[in-house]
Structure formats: C-alpha cells, structure tokens
Amino acid sequence: MDQQMSERNVWMNESMYDVRQATLSDLEDIVALDQRCHESAWSKVHFVRALGSPEHEVWGVWEDGALIGVLVLGLQPFDAEIELIVVAPERRRRGVASMLVMRGVDSGRALGKERLLLEVRAGNAAAIGVYVKRGFIQDGVRPGYYPADGAEREDGVLMSYPLCDLDTTSSA
Numbered sequence: 001m002d003q004q005m006s007e008r009n010v011w012m013n014e015s016m017y018d019v020r021q022a023t024l025s026d027l028e029d030i031v032a033l034d035q036r037c038h039e040s041a042w043s044k045v046h047f048v049r050a051l052g053s054p055e056h057e058v059w060g061v062w063e064d065g066a067l068i069g070v071l072v073l074g075l076q077p078f079d080a081e082i083e084l085i086v087v088a089p090e091r092r093r094r095g096v097a098s099m100l101v102m103r104g105v106d107s108g109r110a111l112g113k114e115r116l117l118l119e120v121r122a123g124n125a126a127a128i129g130v131y132v133k134r135g136f137i138q139d140g141v142r143p144g145y146y147p148a149d150g151a152e153r154e155d156g157v158l159m160s161y162p163l164c165d166l167d168t169t170s171s172a
Helices: 002-016 024-037 044-051 096-110 125-134
Strands: 018-021 056-063 066-075 079-087 115-121 137-146 154-162
Touching (some): 024 056, 079 096, 096 115, 115 125
Antiparallel strands (some): 018 056, 115 154
16 A cells, blocks of 8 residues: 555646646657657657557646656557656656656556556666656566667666556465
8 A cells, every 4th residue: 555655646746737648739849858858769750650549648747838748658458568758857856757657557557457567778777766666676678779879789677567466366
C-alpha cells in the first residue's frame, strides 16, 4: 500500500499543470520540444503516426499554455511501453517526469495491461532514478544499443513495472 500511496502523491503536482492526451493540433509543439531535448529526436512523421494510432497514447503537460512534457505510450497486447518521455530542460526536477510515468501506469492499468516496460540509456542516471523511485525494476541490458558521440555505443537498460497481480497460483 505504501507504493500506491506514493504513486498518488505525485498527482498532487498535477493541479499546477494542464495534463491531457495530445492531438494532432499539438504536433508542432511536440516536435519542437523533442528536438530541443534530444539529439536523436523523433521525426515529425513518427509523432503523426503515434498521435493517430490506436496502439499509442500521447500525453502532454502544459504550464501556462506552454508544452513542457510529453509521454508516448505504446500499447501491446499484454504490456504498455514508455516509448518516449521528454521534459523541457528548464522544467526538470519538478516532478513532471514522475507525473508522466504515473500517467503511463494509470493508463496501462485502465487498459488491463500486465506490465509497463521501458528502455533507458545506461548513462541517464536522472531518468533511472525516477524509474527506480517509482518502483521499476531492471530486467536486463542491451549492450551497445544506443549510438554515442564517440566511437563506443551506450547500453540500453530494460526496466518494467507490474501493473497487475501476476500470481496465478490457486489455493485449491
């Protein structure tokens, strides 16, 4: 129950923001935010597909009318996957990423998914900290998965969060 209580506490910050599912009318702001935050940003076409797909949910966080965070949630038959979280650099360390993660948890649960999956660069300690704090566990590593500035590539860390009780034992 402590986990569920801490999950709910992050929503207290939501009253300061406008959090809603994004639409195609938000496309330009989403693309601009992603390009500002990621060297290998998604293409506009990638976002158009996600915004128009029943296999995706795209959530945005606005503060005073400005888009400051985006979550792209992929929906698979049994799992949901955080495909992208981006938060404006000047709005980081204010709970926006945690709020988006918990939006993914709530969406996955509402849709009856078993787990929430994600992959993160091994060197992204801030993001890994958010995920661990929210209760994610490390499932594995993809060696050399991400391109890096130098000659060496960066590992991808695979993490998951259980969305339902997977105990299938019976008491018969």
